[in-house]
Amino acid sequence: xxxxxxxxxxxxxxxxxxxxxxxxxxxxxxxxxxxxxxxxxxxxxxxxxxxxxxxxxxxxxxxxxxxxxxxxxxxxxxxxxxxxxxxxxxxxxxxxxxxxxxxxxxxxxxxxxxxxxxxxxxxxxxxxxxxxxxxxxxxxxxxxxxxxxxxxxxxxxxxxxxxxxxxxxxxxxxxxxxxxxxxxxxxxxxxxxxxxxxxxxxxxxxxxxxxxxxxxxxxxxxxxxxxxxxxxxxxxxxxxxxxxxxxxxxxxxxxxxxxxxxxxxxxxxxxxxxxxxxxxxxxxxxxxxxxxxxxxxxxxxxxxxxxxxxxxxxxxxxxxxxxxxxxxxxxxxxxxxxxxxxxxxxxxxxxxxxxxxxxxxxxxxxxxxxxxxxxxxxxxxxxxxxxxxxxxxxxxxxxxxxxxxxxxxxxxxxxxxxxxxxxxxxxxxxxxxxxxxxxxxxxxxxx
Amino acid sequence: xxxxxxxxxxxxxxxxxxxxxxxxxxxxxxxxxxxxxxxxxxxxxxxxxxxxxxxxxxxxxxxxxxxxxxx
Numbered sequence: 165x166x167x168x169x170x171x172x173x174x175x176x177x178x179x180x181x182x183x184x185x186x187x188x189x190x191x192x193x194x195x196x197x198x199x200x201x202x203x204x205x206x207x208x209x210x211x212x213x214x215x216x217x218x219x220x221x222x223x224x225x226x227x228x229x230x231x232x233x234x235x236x237x238x239x240x241x242x243x244x245x246x247x248x249x250x251x252x253x254x255x256x257x258x259x260x261x262x263x264x265x266x267x268x269x270x271x272x273x274x275x276x277x278x279x280x281x282x283x284x285x286x287x288x289x290x291x292x293x294x295x296x297x298x299x300x301x302x303x304x305x306x307x308x309x310x311x312x313x314x315x316x317x318x319x320x321x322x323x324x325x326x327x328x329x330x331x332x333x334x335x336x337x338x339x340x341x342x343x344x345x346x347x348x349x350x351x352x353x354x355x356x357x358x359x360x361x362x363x364x365x366x367x368x369x370x371x372x373x374x375x376x377x378x379x380x381x382x383x384x385x386x387x388x389x390x391x392x393x394x395x396x397x398x399x400x401x402x403x404x405x406x407x408x409x410x411x412x413x414x415x416x417x418x419x420x421x422x423x424x425x426x427x428x429x430x431x432x433x434x435x436x437x438x439x440x441x442x443x444x445x446x447x448x449x450x451x452x453x454x455x456x457x458x459x460x461x462x463x464x465x466x467x468x469x470x471x472x473x474x475x476x477x478x479x480x481x482x483x484x485x486x487x488x489x490x491x492x493x494x495x496x497x498x499x500x501x502x503x504x505x506x507x508x509x510x511x512x513x514x515x516x517x518x519x520x521x522x523x524x525x526x527x528x529x530x531x532x533x534x535x536x537x538x539x540x541x542x543x544x545x546x547x548x549x550x551x552x553x554x555x556x557x558x559x560x561x562x563x564x565x566x567x568x569x570x571x572x573x574x575x576x577x578x579x580x581x582x583x584x585x586x587x588x589x590x591x592x593x594x595x596x597x598x599x600x601x602x603x604x605x606x607x608x609x610x611x
Numbered sequence: 612x613x614x615x616x617x618x619x620x621x622x623x624x625x626x627x628x629x630x631x632x633x634x635x636x637x638x639x640x641x642x643x644x645x646x647x648x649x650x651x652x653x654x655x656x657x658x659x660x661x662x663x664x665x666x667x668x669x670x671x672x673x674x675x676x677x678x679x680x681x682x
Contacts, residue, residue, distance in 0.1 A: 350650075507647065508647075514619065514620065514649075514651060515620060515646050515647040515649055515651075516619075516620045516621070516646075516674075517620070517621050517646065517647065518621075545620075545621045545622055545623065545646040545647055545671075546647075547647065547648070548647060548648050549647040549648075549649075581620075
């Protein structure tokens, strides 16, 4: 195992990675922007290095400064968390070129999955089902012709994209043309590439993903699925495992496909294979994309398996054997739910930063809070509005829902805007409570 | 009658779309703010003529700050 790890991130994920490092006796080194000088991840770390001004491009996204921080502190490895530089193949290469261990897959695997169009083609070749889609389209006319061929509704997507940015589902040609232009602008701005493609949109589907772990010896494990169908703006707000909409047979097929996907790119470390599962009872599923990093919602998998995914990531990166027994994987136990506590209003989901004047977390058996903030901290407008993840575990879904209601009622946040009241509502929403919901749930709740 | 359109949150001004003198309809985008990785369009609340755009690209606005006036 490493003696020290630099955590190239901020907020709750940096704090979460730091905690595992410290439990393993590994020195955790934080990096931060000027705006985050007093942030929780800086306070939690054993050492912290200032990167630069508040804008991410001058701090958390500045590869040179992050690498310099690693050199200065003598870090042996770099853990990127999610977002920022986590899926940047060039950064992974530069980390290795500096003689440091990269806690993630090889740059080739990041690249293979980073281009969504190429990834779809590779997965199809590996025998994994993909939804009907197109190559990148040069202009709105080509997009309109392609959409007519695939059939509406279609989803407009950035080829280099992620996080729902630039994505839009459209029903007809005028909407498609407008969405195409918007997606190109956003994709160019956020991902540095304006390439846009279309995919058949499934209006009644669940978003289900599989956690995979590629071991140092090349074996790939599938550690169960997560249902991420509770979304606003095509971004997840709540996740649970097991998925209430996946049968044992479908689960077995999805896990086997996810392993094939990961093996096709010789995957190492933690990764997530995202799929759409139509709710028409056909028993089908379609590959969407693979996220080549730790996922925001990884805690629900940890809660039902007892595995510490960050520890396993570090072990793979260090070339150590896993802490889990690959030949005797634990059967998932019980049910876990994650609620993303965002600094956004609970009605329209618009963000609102501010100083946290009150922060009281629920605690007790079955409750886990991964927080990036505490009372007195400032939520600034510079970064993602995720403040914390409230996770609960129960022996079954119904008791997990009960505990989640109790935990939401016991969570007090004042100062910035906060979406906690949305979760109080969600946890009583009949469609969610029944488990038979799809990705349109939040839109229906807000219609 | 002038409509004063104010910022709903702390944000950076990413793009100024409308200019003084433009005729706009209810729902037209005047300015695009950015906060916490999200683009937030600021819309005209009635049809009229843009009398003032009170922000420049790159500005930081506080909640309640004037963004534009439409007459």
